[in-house]
Amino acid sequence: MIVAGDTAAARLDEALAELDRSDLRRTRRTLDSPQGARVSIGGRAVANFSSNDYLGLANHPRLRQAAHRAIDEWGVGAGASPLVSGHARVHAEAEERFAQFVKLPRALLFGSGYAANLGILATLGGRDAEIFSDALNHACLIDGSRLSRAHVTRYAHGAVDELEAGLRASRAPVRIIATDAVFSMDGDFAPLPRLVELAERHDAWLVLDDAHGIGVAGATGRGSLEHFGIRSPRIVYMATLGKALGGYGAFVAGETRAMEWLVQRARTYVYSTALPPAMGAVAVEALAILAEEPALLAALRSRIARFHEACAREGLGAPRSTTAIQPLIVGPAARAVQASQALMERGCYVPAIRPPTVPENTSRLRVSLSAAHEDADIDTLARSLAAVLAK
Numbered sequence: 254m255i256v257a258g259d260t261a262a263a264r265l266d267e268a269l270a271e272l273d274r275s276d277l278r279r280t281r282r283t284l285d286s287p288q289g290a291r292v293s294i295g296g297r298a299v300a301n302f303s304s305n306d307y308l309g310l311a312n313h314p315r316l317r318q319a320a321h322r323a324i325d326e327w328g329v330g331a332g333a334s335p336l337v338s339g340h341a342r343v344h345a346e347a348e349e350r351f352a353q354f355v356k357l358p359r360a361l362l363f364g365s366g367y368a369a370n371l372g373i374l375a376t377l378g379g380r381d382a383e384i385f386s387d388a389l390n391h392a393c394l395i396d397g398s399r400l401s402r403a404h405v406t407r408y409a410h411g412a413v414d415e416l417e418a419g420l421r422a423s424r425a426p427v428r429i430i431a432t433d434a435v436f437s438m439d440g441d442f443a444p445l446p447r448l449v450e451l452a453e454r455h456d457a458w459l460v461l462d463d464a465h466g467i468g469v470a471g472a473t474g475r476g477s478l479e480h481f482g483i484r485s486p487r488i489v490y491m492a493t494l495g496k497a498l499g500g501y502g503a504f505v506a507g508e509t510r511a512m513e514w515l516v517q518r519a520r521t522y523v524y525s526t527a528l529p530p531a532m533g534a535v536a537v538e539a540l541a542i543l544a545e546e547p548a549l550l551a552a553l554r555s556r557i558a559r560f561h562e563a564c565a566r567e568g569l570g571a572p573r574s575t576t577a578i579q580p581l582i583v584g585p586a587a588r589a590v591q592a593s594q595a596l597m598e599r600g601c602y603v604p605a606i607r608p609p610t611v612p613e614n615t616s617r618l619r620v621s622l623s624a625a626h627e628d629a630d631i632d633t634l635a636r637s638l639a640a641v642l643a644k
Contacts, residue, residue: 276586277607287312290625292602299602300630302620307469307577308549309625310499315542316535323534331527335362336516339527347533351504354540355467355475357490360506361515362533364525366464366493367393369503371400372519373489374431377458377511378403383425385416385457387432387443392610394431394462403429410436413447420455428457434477435465438611438619440574442470445481452487458511460489468497469577474543474550497577498543500535502528552624553577559628560620563635569642579620580606581638589616592641599637 272278286293288311292301310316323343331339344362352360363369370393378384378401386398389410398405404425408416420428430452432443445461452459463476471479476492478484489507494500505515515522542549560579561572572579583589589605596603596618607616620634 276590282602290623290627290630294602299597299600300626300634302601302603302622302626302634304621304623305465305496306499306625307497307553307621307623308474308499308543309623310497310539310542310549313499313542315538316499319534319538320531323531327530327534329531330529333526334523335527336523341527341530341533343530343533343537344527347536348504350537350540351492352506354543355478355490355492355506356484357488357506357508359509359512360504361512361522362528362536363503363505363522364528365501366462366491366495366503367396368521368525369491369505370394370460370462371397372515372521373460373491373505374398374403374429375401375521376515376519377401377429377460377489378427381425382427382429383423384429384431385419387411387436389433389436389439390431391433391437391462391464394433394460398431403427411441411444413444413451416448417451417455420451420457423455428455429460430457431460432462433465434461434463435470435576435578437465437578438606438617439580440465440576440578442466442477442480442576445477445483449483449485449487453485457487458489459485459487460491462491464491464493464496464503465576465578467492468539468543469550469553473547494532494536494539498536498539500532500539502532502536504536549624553622556622556624556626556628556631559631560622560635563632564638567635567639569635569639577622579622580617581620581642582615582617583642584614584616586616589618592618595641595644596637599633599641601634601637603634603638 282294284292288304288306291298333339348360348362374397380402382403384398384403384405386407388407406419466477468474470477486508491505494502586607593605603618606619
């Protein structure tokens with residue numbers, strides 16, 4: 254039991270106080286409504302530019318109905334690991350549908366994107382491996398690389414020449430390139446065609462985290478592989494269900510033997526209870542909606558274009574991102590927090606992203622656009638950003 258005066262407790266108090274002094278303490282907001290383009294916080298409706306619900310599917314009627322039907326048929330919990338008795342027919346169908354969707358031989362359903370990346374890197378890697386990690390990778394790729402016990406070599410963001418030199422110099426029997434496909438804080442794409450070329454030339458695995466590309470990138474929303482038109486047996490592909498696809502969990506897809514090795518050895522798969530069956534049914538329905546309702550993707554792209562136009566009109570400059578993630582870098586953490594609070598007062602929920610999520614002095618407002626936003630929401634946001642950032 255921790256009591257006042259204990260050294261351990263005092264250290265935590267001082268660490269929390271330092272977060273306060275640095276404007277880095279994070280707080281949770283409690284929503285009083287489902288996810289959507291507008292949400293209720295503290296009894297007040299605000300335009301929601303914080304969510305990764307890029308296609309507006311998180312509260313879509315078809316997904317809600319699919320979840321209800323699955324609960325009626327399959328119950329709530331899976332009850333066990335997929336390798337014991339937790340793997341239901343609805344999970345198997347979701348895996349088959351996703352493999353078809355991204356045109357890869359086999360897919361596995363994991364509990365989360367974080368768990369999936371930890372499992373992939375620890376299973377493919379090991380003490381004899383070298384993992385080459387982009388400097389701006391998501392925390393789950395960073396942590397998965399560390400936990401794999403492999404030697405980790407960071408390369409500058411998108412620096413394929415630096416990566417190539419490292420691969421050429423590597424003497425590790427197992428080499429892995431790990432990267433976000435769409436970077437979560439900048440909204441830019443990794444140079445995937447070059448990375449595929451390097452993986453094939455240097456006998457390396459290419460682990461791609463397409464959490465922010467699936468459902469958004471590509472002509473039909475099939476993700477970054479479709480966007481670039483790339484295929485390779487070297488690719489181990491991860492995409493989440495909890496963002497554009499509106500549900501929860503993650504898929505890993507790739508060549509059959511690599512997927513079978515994950516089934517046998519990925520600890521985050523072997524030793525975790527399977528997802529609730531309803532999440533498998535939701536995934537199947539989300540993929541069907543993407544195929545049947547191309548207007549959703551068209552609407553998202555229209556919102557992105559309108560935001561760019563509105564920013565230019567308001568003198569904010571042209572955003573660099575072509576994806577649903579639109580960062581506005583403001584520098585110091587305190588300024589990002591103040592700007593976020595001022596935007597909330599104007600009815601726009603835009604989170605302040607600070608270290609350690611992003612590098613020092615690159616704190617930002619991270620605008621997430623959705624197909625469910627109205628044109629008026631976009632215009633109001635641009636006007637509010639211009640007013641707040643001008644102060």
